Amino acid sequence: MAGLLEGRRALVVGVANKRSMAWGIARALAREGADLALTYQTERFKENLDELVTELPRPVLEFPLDVTVDGSLDALADALSREWDRLDVLVHSVAHARSDELAGRFVNTSRDGWGLALDVSAYSLVGLARVMLPLLKASGSASIMALTYLGSERVLPNYNVMGVAKAALESAMRYLAADLGADGIRVNAISAGPVKTLAASGVKGFSSMLHEIEQRAPLRRNITTEDVGNAAVFLASDWARNITGQVLFVDAGYHVMGI
Ligand code: 0WE
Numbered sequence: 001m002a003g004l005l006e007g008r009r010a011l012v013v014g015v016a017n018k019r020s021m022a023w024g025i026a027r028a029l030a031r032e033g034a035d036l037a038l039t040y041q042t043e044r045f046k047e048n049l050d051e052l053v054t055e056l057p058r059p060v061l062e063f064p065l066d067v068t069v070d071g072s073l074d075a076l077a078d079a080l081s082r083e084w085d086r087l088d089v090l091v092h093s094v095a096h097a098r099s100d101e102l103a104g105r106f107v108n109t110s111r112d113g114w115g116l117a118l119d120v121s122a123y124s125l126v127g128l129a130r131v132m133l134p135l136l137k138a139s140g141s142a143s144i145m146a147l148t149y150l151g152s153e154r155v156l157p158n159y160n161v162m163g164v165a166k167a168a169l170e171s172a173m174r175y176l177a178a179d180l181g182a183d184g185i186r187v188n189a190i191s192a193g194p195v196k197t198l199a200a201s202g203v204k205g206f207s208s209m210l211h212e213i214e215q216r217a218p219l220r221r222n223i224t225t226e227d228v229g230n231a232a233v234f235l236a237s238d239w240a241r242n243i244t245g246q247v248l249f250v251d252a253g254y255h256v257m258g259i
Contacts (some may be wrong), residue, residue, distance in 0.1 A: 003033030004237045009084050009139075010034045013065060013128065014093030014147070016041070017048050019197045021147050022093035024225025025232040030056045032233050034089065037080060039065035067094055067124035077131035086138035089236045092128060092146040095121040095199060097162045103204060106160045117161045122168035129176055129187075137183045143236045144180075146173055147228075148189045148247060150255050158204060170247060177245035186244035188235050193223040193251035218253030 010029045014022035015038050022038075030036055038053070038060055040046040046062065053060050063079050066072040080087070097117035101109055125146050129136070136142040151159035152166035170189055177187040193213060200206050210222050231250045234240055249255055 003031065004233055004239075005029060005089070006033035008034045008088040008236065009037070009086060010089035010091065010236065011037045011039070011080065011087055011132070012091040012093070013039045013067070013124075014091070015039075015049060015052070016045055016198045018052055019195070019225065020093065021192060021195065021197060021225050021228050022091060023052065024227075024229040025091050025093065026060075026229075027056070028226065028229025028233050029089065029091075029236060030058065030060075032237075034236070035060075037061035037063065037083070039063050039076065041066060067127065068119055070127070073127050073131045077135070080132075081135055084135065086140075086142075087132055087135035088139045088142050090128060090132055090136065090142070090144045091232060092125045092144070094124055095147075095162065095165065097121070097160070097165065099202070101161045102158050104158075109161045114161055114164070117165040118168055121162065121165035122172055125169055125172050126176065129180065133180075133183070136180070136185050140184050141238070141241065142183075142185045143240065144176065144185060144187045145232060145235050146187075146189045148173075148191045149194075150191060150249075150251065152191075154255075173247075174245045181244060186235075186240065188240075188244060189247045190228060190231050190235070191247050191249045191251060191255070192228050193217070193254055195223060195225055195228075197225075213252065213254050216254065216257055217251065218256065221252050223250055223252055 012022050012026045040049045063076050065076050098113050101113040148166045151163040173187050173189045
């Protein structure tokens, strides 16, 4: 059966393990026929990735990437352009803040902690778009997407500086949408409900957040990385050809509730 993304070339940044949002997206894109390139942060993560990709229907390209280093972004663009002459889909699923910034009072956010969180979690979208621009332009109809969270616009306990970083990410997404639209490049964000990923493990009160959503979300359930993958397929596809600058909520409706 022909997939929705047959022959499309996708770069997915942010796979750490099988629970990652980025892995749910990678699997869904591959299922729809896309060719994949994935990045890993360190050799430790490469071992994980090598094992994970054996589940995919087609071979994938793998590249190292540290999103905080311009030279690393440039090296990725060079390496990818040796393999592919265009890029149709770019997925950004990267975030990091120091764990001490995600507990306690927001007022105690440090300058360093702020800088790190916004560098890794928000600037990296701009940096990736910048180095991939020639390949994305060559697509003629490329789709960039980033993963965000409700904590960008509402205050959630302990999300703290990550809320600021996600607000910056969403704003950068809109500025990129305006800037890159003339090159036929769409830019959107998926605001996913919470899922127990590596980034969420060790977050105080996470399990009770999941329980709360099950009680209060319109659909009375939590979401999965597969749900996020299917939304990513839509945004990557031609069915979304006039959707850009948007935040698409994949949260069982949770964000519409007032109380
Ligand atoms: O965006 C995220 C994950 C962000 C994140 C989480 C961590 C925890 C471990 C970024 N950096 C770190 N650094 C660490 O050392 N989510 C939407 C998941 C998440 O993270 C939270 C949440 C939710 C939801 C952190 C605090 C409160 C709620």
